[in-house]
Amino acid sequence: MTRRSIEIPGLHHGRAPIPQASLVGPLLTSSGINGLDPDSGAVPETVDAQVALIFSNIGRILDKAGGTTDDIAKLTFFVRDRAARAVIDPHWVAMFPDEVSRPARHTLEYPLADPLLIQCELIAYVGDA
Structure with missing residues (x-):
C-alpha cells in the first residue's frame, strides 16, 4: 500500500515538513487542522472564526x-478553553445534520x-480514493 501526502495551498505548519494529512489506502489521517485562513495566511482572533475555518x-x-464529510469516522478537537465546545456544536450540526450518522468526536x-x-x-475512510 502506498502513502500519499495531502497538501493544501495556503495551509501549512510553519516551516515544519508536515503535510496536512496522509492517505494510506483508504485511511485518511490529518495533522493538526487549525483556523488558518489559506487566502490571507492569518489566524483570526475569535474562537468562532477559527472554528468556521477549521470546518x-x-x-x-x-x-x-x-x-467527503460522509467519510469521517472521528474528529478530535483540542481547545484552550472547554467553553469552545459550545462554539463547535453549531458548526458540527451544520456539517453533520443527520443525528443518526455523525462521526465520533472527542x-x-x-x-x-x-x-x-x-x-x-x-x-476518515475514503473508500474510492
Missing part, C-alpha cells in the same frame, strides 16, 4: 483526498501555541 479546512482536505483541553484557540485532527 472549511476539513472540507478542503477531504476534497483533495477524494473524499474534545480535549490543550495548551495550544498562540494564536491558536482550537485545533482538530480527523480520521
